[in-house]
Amino acid sequence: METLKVRDAKDVEDAVRAAIAGEQPLEIVGHGSKRLIGQPMATNALLDLSALNAVTAYEPNELIITVQAGAPLADVLSLIDSKNQQFAFEPIDTSLLLGTPAGRGSIGGMIGAGFAGPRRIKAGGARDHLLGAHAVSGFGESFKAGGRVVKNVTGYDVCKLLAGSWGTLAVMTEVTLKVMPRPESERTLVLRGLDDVAANRAMTAALGSPFDVSGAAHLPGSALRTTQAPLGELGAPDQSLTLLRLEGITASAAHRAGSLRAALSSYGPADVIEDAESAAAWAAIRDVAPYAASGPRALWPVWRIVCPPASGGAFGQALARESQGEVFYDWAGGLIWAALPPSKDANARALRQRVDAIGGHAALIRASEELRRAVDVFHPQERGLAALGQRVKHSFDPRDILNRGRMARGPAS
Amino acid sequence: MTILMPEPDQAVLARRGEIVAALRKIVPGEGVIDSAAEMVPYESDGLMAYRQPPMVVVLPDTTAQVAKVLRYCHDNGIKVVPRGSGTSLSGGALPLADGVLLGLGKFKRIREIDFDNRAVVVEPGVTNLAISQAVDHAGFYYAPDPSSQIACSIGGNIAENSGGVHCLKYGMTTNNVLGCEIVLITGEIIRVGGKSAETSGYDLMGIITGSEGLLGVITEVTVRILQKPETARALMVGFADVEAAGKCVADVISAGIIPGGMEMMDKPAIHAAEAFVHANYPLDVEALLIIELDGPSVEVDELIQRVEAIARGCGSTTCQISTSEKERLLFWSGRKAAFPAVGRISPDYLCMDGTIPRAQLPLVLRRMKEMSAKYGLGVANVFHAGDGNLHPLILYDANKPGEMDAAEAFGADILRLCVEVGGVLTGEHGVGIEKRDLMPEMFSDIDLNQQQRLKCAFDANGLLNPGKVFPTLHNCAELGRMHVHGGKLAFPDIPRF
Numbered sequence: 001m002e003t004l005k006v007r008d009a010k011d012v013e014d015a016v017r018a019a020i021a022g023e024q025p026l027e028i029v030g031h032g033s034k035r036l037i038g039q040p041m042a043t044n045a046l047l048d049l050s051a052l053n054a055v056t057a058y059e060p061n062e063l064i065i066t067v068q069a070g071a072p073l074a075d076v077l078s079l080i081d082s083k084n085q086q087f088a089f090e091p092i093d094t095s096l097l098l099g100t101p102a103g104r105g106s107i108g109g110m111i112g113a114g115f116a117g118p119r120r121i122k123a124g125g126a127r128d129h130l131l132g133a134h135a136v137s138g139f140g141e142s143f144k145a146g147g148r149v150v151k152n153v154t155g156y157d158v159c160k161l162l163a164g165s166w167g168t169l170a171v172m173t174e175v176t177l178k179v180m181p182r183p184e185s186e187r188t189l190v191l192r193g194l195d196d197v198a199a200n201r202a203m204t205a206a207l208g209s210p211f212d213v214s215g216a217a218h219l220p221g222s223a224l225r226t227t228q229a230p231l232g233e234l235g236a237p238d239q240s241l242t243l244l245r246l247e248g249i250t251a252s253a254a255h256r257a258g259s260l261r262a263a264l265s266s267y268g269p270a271d272v273i274e275d276a277e278s279a280a281a282w283a284a285i286r287d288v289a290p291y292a293a294s295g296p297r298a299l300w301p302v303w304r305i306v307c308p309p310a311s312g313g314a315f316g317q318a319l320a321r322e323s324q325g326e327v328f329y330d331w332a333g334g335l336i337w338a339a340l341p342p343s344k345d346a347n348a349r350a351l352r353q354r355v356d357a358i359g360g361h362a363a364l365i366r367a368s369e370e371l372r373r374a375v376d377v378f379h380p381q382e383r384g385l386a387a388l389g390q391r392v393k394h395s396f397d398p399r400d401i402l403n404r405g406r407m408a409r410g411p412a413s
Numbered sequence: 414m415t416i417l418m419p420e421p422d423q424a425v426l427a428r429r430g431e432i433v434a435a436l437r438k439i440v441p442g443e444g445v446i447d448s449a450a451e452m453v454p455y456e457s458d459g460l461m462a463y464r465q466p467p468m469v470v471v472l473p474d475t476t477a478q479v480a481k482v483l484r485y486c487h488d489n490g491i492k493v494v495p496r497g498s499g500t501s502l503s504g505g506a507l508p509l510a511d512g513v514l515l516g517l518g519k520f521k522r523i524r525e526i527d528f529d530n531r532a533v534v535v536e537p538g539v540t541n542l543a544i545s546q547a548v549d550h551a552g553f554y555y556a557p558d559p560s561s562q563i564a565c566s567i568g569g570n571i572a573e574n575s576g577g578v579h580c581l582k583y584g585m586t587t588n589n590v591l592g593c594e595i596v597l598i599t600g601e602i603i604r605v606g607g608k609s610a611e612t613s614g615y616d617l618m619g620i621i622t623g624s625e626g627l628l629g630v631i632t633e634v635t636v637r638i639l640q641k642p643e644t645a646r647a648l649m650v651g652f653a654d655v656e657a658a659g660k661c662v663a664d665v666i667s668a669g670i671i672p673g674g675m676e677m678m679d680k681p682a683i684h685a686a687e688a689f690v691h692a693n694y695p696l697d698v699e700a701l702l703i704i705e706l707d708g709p710s711v712e713v714d715e716l717i718q719r720v721e722a723i724a725r726g727c728g729s730t731t732c733q734i735s736t737s738e739k740e741r742l743l744f745w746s747g748r749k750a751a752f753p754a755v756g757r758i759s760p761d762y763l764c765m766d767g768t769i770p771r772a773q774l775p776l777v778l779r780r781m782k783e784m785s786a787k788y789g790l791g792v793a794n795v796f797h798a799g800d801g802n803l804h805p806l807i808l809y810d811a812n813k814p815g816e817m818d819a820a821e822a823f824g825a826d827i828l829r830l831c832v833e834v835g836g837v838l839t840g841e842h843g844v845g846i847e848k849r850d851l852m853p854e855m856f857s858d859i860d861l862n863q864q865q866r867l868k869c870a871f872d873a874n875g876l877l878n879p880g881k882v883f884p885t886l887h888n889c890a891e892l893g894r895m896h897v898h899g900g901k902l903a904f905p906d907i908p909r910f
Contacts, residue, residue, distance in 0.1 A: 020895065059770070059772075060667065061663045061666055061667050061771065061772060062770050062771055062772065062801075063666060084669055120610055121610070124584065124588050125610070125611060127616055127619055128584065128587075128588050137863060139863075139895060139896075141859045141863070142859065143857075143859050143860045143863045144856065144857070144860045145860075147768075147836070147837040147855075148770070148835055148836075149768045149769070149770060149800070149801050149835075149836055149837055149840075150581075150768075150800045150801070151576060151580065151585065151768045151797070151800040151801065151802045151840040151841060152768055152837045152839075152840060153573065153574045153576075153585075153623050153839050153840065153841055153842070153843055153844075154837045154838045154839050154844060154848070154852075154855055154856075155844065155852065155855075155856060155860075155861075155864050155882065156620055156623065156624055156864045156867055156868075157574065157587060157619055157620060157622065157623045157624075158620070158863070158864065158867070159619075160587065160616045160618075160619020160620055160622075161615055161616055161617075161619060161620050161867075163616060163619075164611075164615070164616055165615055165616075169615075180671070181666075181669030181670070181671065182669070184669070204529050207531060207640075208528060208529070208531065208551075208553075208640060209640060210552060210640040210641060210642060210643050210709075211709075212640075212642075212708065248708070248712060249712055249715060249716070251711050251712065251715055252708060252709055252711055252712030252715070255709055255711045255712070256709055259709075306609045306610060306611050306613075307609055308527075308530045308532075308607065308608035308609055309529075309530055309531075309608075309610075310527075310529035310530045311530075331610055334609060334610050335610070359607045359608060359609065360609055361609070361612075361613035363613075378613065378614065379613040379614075381613060381614055382604070384601050384602075384603050385603055385604070385605065385614070385617075386614070388597075388603060388617065388870065388871070389614045389615050389617070391869075391870035391871075392615055392617070392620075392867065392870045393615070394870070394893075395863075395866040395867045395869060395870040395893075396863070396866070396867075398893060398895060399895065407614070
């Protein structure tokens with residue numbers, strides 16, 4: 001396959017125009033760290049954005065950073081960390097889950113995938129932090145979306161569409177993102193031995209409290225058996241962990257941890273872990289450590305299920321029981337990671353029927369290429385919604401040049 | 414009146430009687446209004462300088478009726494303007510002479526309160542404040558709080574992506590909605606999202622929010638609710654010059670503090686507000702900041718001290734800290750009444766709404782002073798300082814010949830300045846008709862064409878709210894045409910591997 005290493009937005013325009021003329025669909029890559037996610041594509045050339053890697057402007061006082069799409073996420077994170085700032089949505093690093101080289105991944109890939117970590121319940125997702133973008137559409141035209149300020153309602157909010165579009169609408173060349181102060185300290189309340197449903201109730205109570213919880217996860221014993229430190233060490237193999245995170249200035253985080261522990265006393269005694277220990281546990285949850293590609297569940301397909309949070313516990317418990325699989329919960333039950341024993345369709349049919357019933361959706365994030373060819377990777381939508389989505393896609397990319405077939409299985413792929 | 418609307422379609426106007434009769438079949442009784450006298454309340458929205466009677470007003474009360482009305486209008490090539498409470502400050506709900514005004518005022522039910530999922534399902538005509546009131550007993554609230562929250566509808570909030578004083582910390586409408594039911598112009602009913610944190614597929618909720626009634630008609634909304642903070646306290650800090658106040662805002666943010674609200678008023682706004690509500694505002698300062706911290710008392714008390722020290726470091730001349738809820742609300746009373754307060758000192762005013770990078774504030778205020786002299790019109794500034802959202806109020810008298818035109822020209826100059834310093838035309842009021850013709854200041858033809866293509870995906874014939882947001886209307890076939898450049902020679906002149 002041919003690889004085109006673009007040097008600037010003009011190169012991207014030229015490449016897309018040539019692709020249109022030559023009817024050659026393009027696969028868009030930054031670092032290629034998430035190439036294993038999505039429907040296998042019908043493309044025959046790679047558009048490599050890794051040379052577009054400059055930080056255009058970082059203005060800590062304005063709470064914004066403008067970077068080219070191919071910039072390494074790790075470098076950008078350490079840059080903003082040096083000013084005690086962060087991307088509040090906690091972008092996930094998929095390398096542990098997919099078994100790809102650690103620390104890779106570009107800013108464009110972070111936005112294109114739109115995967116947010118535990119703090120999504122408080123701070124929102126990638127879509128809530130993308131303020132502006134320059135991108136090249138499937139018409140081969142550079143366009144601008146949004147701006148460089150947080151508060152902006154000028155024209156349609158096209159940035160929202162770009163986040164999570166898996167490179168199927170436009171090739172982002174530069175983005176402006178909101179950055180937020182990094183909390184001074186964090187405390188995590190650790191409850192032990194709850195079953196999934198009780199844990200879901202405890203997390204619901206925590207989120208319904210005024211204590212400003214910024215992480216709520218539950219790991220059944222099964223998830224602890226398959227993971228090393230820090231989660232494996234935090235719990236006993238046959239005793240589940242329920243974690244609730246409080247962040248802020250030290251006095252406040254400590255005070256709220258105490259208040260929340262008292263409010264949840266009916267769920268049993270709770271320990272509190274702090275700062276580095278707490279951060280390590282949440283990083284492991286964020287990056288789906290229990291189902292690491294280097295661990296015992298390496299060969300199991302992994303689903304990412306998003307659902308109404310209070311339904312999560314009962315749903316996940318039944319799913320694990322019936323499929324003989326394993327699950328763990330983030331977002332207070334609103335995000336379920338499920339590793340299911342290998343089967344012909346990765347349990348897609350049964351799982352999706354069940355997910356539909358609670359108003360959620362499920363994407364098959366880790367699976368062999370063969371399986372991803374056979375199954376709808378992203379949740380099939382109701383007909384009218386799917387048709388509208390397709391019209392939106394074609395309003396950006398009428399010839400289906402960009403990442404053809406990645407989001408939807410069909411005649412195009 | 415310098416803003417032109419699309420020419421009315423005479424063929425549609427000629428069929429008015431037939432159209433009214435057809436609509437009556439869909440929405441019986443008093444739901445169709447066609448008498449000139451009864452249509453008067455619908456002639457304008459919050460941008461009251463512009464008025465236009467619609468062809469007919471329709472007030473459906475079920476989604477099925479909305480779908481039928483839209484399908485009828487689609488099939489008959491009739492334009493439709495959706496309207497919630499009519500509080501838009503940018504003319505988003507200004508009727509069209511040949512259009513149906515579709516009012517959602519009868520959609521007033523709160524359908525479901527789901528505390529466990531922290532979600533409320535409401536009809537679009539429910540007011541912003543009514544949502545918070547409905548969940549208040551359990552300690553919850555709906556975070557976005559536009560100043561019109563007593564009157565403005567949640568459907569209108571979605572259309573405009575409304576903000577408010579607390580969006581620095583809690584986000585705008587788009588950050589606080591989970592799903593909706595939307596009826597397309599074809600009459601097709603689509604559900605987007607629900608009670609989950611994310612939707613599947615493309616983020617259509619994200620594009621519908623802030624689309625100013627151009628993409629579809631919302632008939633149900635699911636919003637996210639939050640627990641109220643334990644406590645809130647405010648500081649009221651005066652400065653001898655605007656630069657010092659601007660520096661204080663930047664320093665608070667640099668210190669890693671995100672206040673619940675951080676508002677600035679300039680001298681004319683302070684004086685107008687004080688004369689109106691007697692909030693004990695200092696009158697000898699050039700700029701006043703109201704900074705609110707919320708959270709647990711232990712946090713708020715500590716942050717209040719930190720902010721006070723920062724303010725002192727920036728040369729504050731006065732500083733009061735609220736010691737009771739009553740006092741906190743008193744601090745806010747002047748700010749919240751700033752618009753009507755300015756209304757008392759001037760026969761008319763024009764409220765602008767640009768956003769700028771915070772660091773540009775002193776420059777922008779200085780330039781605004783020069784413009785004020787040039788146009789011979791006063792200006793008072795209230796400012797969501799935390800997120801750089803300016804609300805200059807331009808004072809004029811519509812009865813004096815030429816003053817309204819001058820005020821509009823002054824306003825346009827301010828917005829151009831906002832774009833010039835790296836900001837945007839509108840932070841929370843929307844483009845509507847008011848800023849429509851300024852869109853090319855911020856966007857190229859290519860940018861605007863791409864946005865209009867998106868519109869085509871929802872409304873291929875351009876029947877929903879035409880004349881708003883986009884200065885030039887193109888037809889969808891023309892926008893969708895692909896101009897293929899070059900021949901079959903693939904990928905010229907790019908390094909390859």
